[in-house]
Amino acid sequence: MQVKQYFKLKENIPSRLYIGLGLFSFGALFLLWCILTYGGHVPALFLPSPTDIAQQFWLMVTEMNLFSDIVASVYRVSAGFLLASIIGVPIGLLMGSFKIAEGLVEPIVGFVRYMPASAFIPLLILWIGIGDLQKIAVIFIGTFFQQVLMVRDVTKNVSQELIDTSYTLGATQKAAFLKVVLPSALPGIMDTLRITLGWAWTYLVVAELVAASSGLGYMIMESQRFLRTAGIIVGILVIGLLGLITDSLFKAAYNKMFPWLQGGVE
Amino acid sequence: MTAIRKEYLKVIDGYSQKAEPKLKVHHVSKTFAQKGQTITALQDTTFDVREGEFVTILGPSGCGKSTILKVIAGLTEPSSGYVMLNDRRIFGPGSDRGMVFQGYTLFPWLTVEQNIGFGLQLKGMAKAERKEIIEHYLHLIGLNGFGRMYPNNLSGGMKQRVAIARALANDPEVLLMDEPFGALDAQTRTVMQELLLNVWEESKKTILFVTHDIDEAIFMGDRVYVMTARPGRLKAEIPVPIPRPREFSVKTSPLFMQLKAEILELIREESWKAASEVGSKGWSPTTA
Ligand SMILES: Nc1ncnc2c1ncn2[C@@H]1O[C@H](COP(=O)(O)OP(=O)(O)OP(=O)(O)O)[C@@H](O)[C@H]1O
Ligand SMILES: [Mg+2]
Numbered sequence: 001m002q003v004k005q006y007f008k009l010k011e012n013i014p015s016r017l018y019i020g021l022g023l024f025s026f027g028a029l030f031l032l033w034c035i036l037t038y039g040g041h042v043p044a045l046f047l048p049s050p051t052d053i054a055q056q057f058w059l060m061v062t063e064m065n066l067f068s069d070i071v072a073s074v075y076r077v078s079a080g081f082l083l084a085s086i087i088g089v090p091i092g093l094l095m096g097s098f099k100i101a102e103g104l105v106e107p108i109v110g111f112v113r114y115m116p117a118s119a120f121i122p123l124l125i126l127w128i129g130i131g132d133l134q135k136i137a138v139i140f141i142g143t144f145f146q147q148v149l150m151v152r153d154v155t156k157n158v159s160q161e162l163i164d165t166s167y168t169l170g171a172t173q174k175a176a177f178l179k180v181v182l183p184s185a186l187p188g189i190m191d192t193l194r195i196t197l198g199w200a201w202t203y204l205v206v207a208e209l210v211a212a213s214s215g216l217g218y219m220i221m222e223s224q225r226f227l228r229t230a231g232i233i234v235g236i237l238v239i240g241l242l243g244l245i246t247d248s249l250f251k252a253a254y255n256k257m258f259p260w261l262q263g264g265v266e
Numbered sequence: 267m268t269a270i271r272k273e274y275l276k277v278i279d280g281y282s283q284k285a286e287p288k289l290k291v292h293h294v295s296k297t298f299a300q301k302g303q304t305i306t307a308l309q310d311t312t313f314d315v316r317e318g319e320f321v322t323i324l325g326p327s328g329c330g331k332s333t334i335l336k337v338i339a340g341l342t343e344p345s346s347g348y349v350m351l352n353d354r355r356i357f358g359p360g361s362d363r364g365m366v367f368q369g370y371t372l373f374p375w376l377t378v379e380q381n382i383g384f385g386l387q388l389k390g391m392a393k394a395e396r397k398e399i400i401e402h403y404l405h406l407i408g409l410n411g412f413g414r415m416y417p418n419n420l421s422g423g424m425k426q427r428v429a430i431a432r433a434l435a436n437d438p439e440v441l442l443m444d445e446p447f448g449a450l451d452a453q454t455r456t457v458m459q460e461l462l463l464n465v466w467e468e469s470k471k472t473i474l475f476v477t478h479d480i481d482e483a484i485f486m487g488d489r490v491y492v493m494t495a496r497p498g499r500l501k502a503e504i505p506v507p508i509p510r511p512r513e514f515s516v517k518t519s520p521l522f523m524q525l526k527a528e529i530l531e532l533i534r535e536e537s538w539k540a541a542s543e544v545g546s547k548g549w550s551p552t553t554a
Contacts, residue, residue: 159371161367161369164359164365164371165365167340167359168339168360168433169385169388169436170388180373186375260374260375260376260416260418261374261418262419
């Protein structure tokens with residue numbers, strides 16, 4: 001048994017060991033939680049035990065319509081995120097390809113992106129009320145400007161030599177854009193979407209903490225009002241789980257779309 | 267030996283009078299503006315390449331070799347002068363001038379086959395016809411059975427072979443090659459040189475090939491243009507009367523050695539000149 005071999009800089013380790021390590025840290029954390037709660041070291045108001053959480057989860061599913069909150073939140077995130085992506089990705093592509101588009105859009109986007117999306121909430125309530133549209137707008141603002149700039153950078157980094165190569169093979173500007181710039185930028189665009197989707201969830205919760213009557217953020221807020229700590233934790237766990245699912249979907253799509261990248265992400 | 271050369275030169279002269287130049291580079295120069303300074307990448311350069319000829323340009327790093335090829339390819343506008351192909355002035359890039367670049371430029375998201383067929387597809391060629399041409403060139407570069415691989419899985423030498431096949435498949439009038447073997451190890455390089463010569467003899471293409479390797483320039487070329495160091499300028503034209511087909515073994519022949527010595531002498535002269543110019547600006551130890 002050579003333990004030393006597992007401590008080499010950036011060296012690979014067997015995948016079973018890798019997975020085992022992950023399970024181990026999860027298990028250790030869970031054990032600590034059990035000791036703290038069942039051992040009575042922490043009051044249940046601060047940290048409920050695993051069984052409390054499980055019971056609360058069941059209660060929420062059966063009697064408090066947890067699923068309708070999930071549906072409401074997923075809808076808002078999807079709508080805001082898709083809207084931002086549909087507009088943001090093409091604008092980013094144009095900015096990265098044509099200086100004239102960059103000159104036109106860059107100053108505004110560069111300025112607005114430093115304004116926190118959450119600070120727009122009061123303004124948005126004033127403008128469009130407290131319905132779904134307002135939540136969607138917060139998510140849009142939180143993701144759109146970042147997407148535009150990230151996609152622009154991805155597009156700018158497309159190798160000029162590859163574009164030149166296509167010209168020497170007879171490509172027109174349009175063909176070079178469609179057949180070189182686009183496929184070249186696609187993995188980077190997917191990365192951008194994956195990262196910004198994570199941010200969209202953050203902004204969703206922020207939006208739902210204020211003036212909402214449904215959704216996971218609202219549910220967390222309500223739980224806090226009634227000192228239902230287990231409810232808060234259920235909400236956080238559900239959001240984490242949803243994030244995990246979408247992330248693995250992204251990863252799977254990535255590997256499927258870009259077999260040429262060898263191994264895909266991570 | 268010199269007698270042989272003189273004999274051959276006559277032959278070449280006779281040939282040059284008959285064949286019209288296919289590619290003419292006419293007083294081309296290129297300067298870049300950078301932070302208020304102008305950098306001369308290429309001084310007044312004139313030369314030509316005849317139909318079916320293999321011409322090499324030999325020059326040190328940074329002398330403007332890539333710049334010449336990019337001007338011919340139409341990727342860079344010359345600051346003055348112009349380029350003619352088949353007696354027509356060129357403006358902008360086109361598929362009549364294929365290029366193999368210094369770095370690896372296969373499209374990584376396309377398979378080897380799709381890379382080779384890229385230009386054909388742009389032309390709107392039918393799939394069956396495309397397939398036939400792709401097969402032909404895969405065979406020519408010795409990569410049968412690699413067609414469905416992605417470039418990421420290929421070695422450097424294989425990548426450049428595919429890049430050559432991709433350029434040739436498009437059937438260009440001239441093939442421009444920018445140090446295509448520069449990044450390869452010595453053994454692979456030798457193999458690639460022979461392979462390219464075979465491909466050339468088979469395809470009868472007109473090739474302009476740029477390199478900083480003296481042996482490569484002589485081994486491959488019908489003529490070698492020697493360039494000076496920055497800012498680049500053509501210094502001499504050396505015909506290479508080594509009979510074809512050439513094999514690796516000619517690199518140790520007396521004629522090859524003689525040509526190499528001649529070119530080395532030219533380069534040495536040039537380096538001395540450059541060194542004395544630096545001296546006159548007060549950088550040499552004697553004035554310091
Ligand atoms: N776009 C550019 N802007 C400014 N200077 C440039 C540009 N392209 C080339 N140069 C300069 O022009 C000179 C010639 O460049 P070029 O790439 O043609 O040299 P090269 O002979 O191909 O060199 P290498 O052997 O390194 O490939 C260099 O000094 C380079 O710094
Ligand atoms: Mg170069």
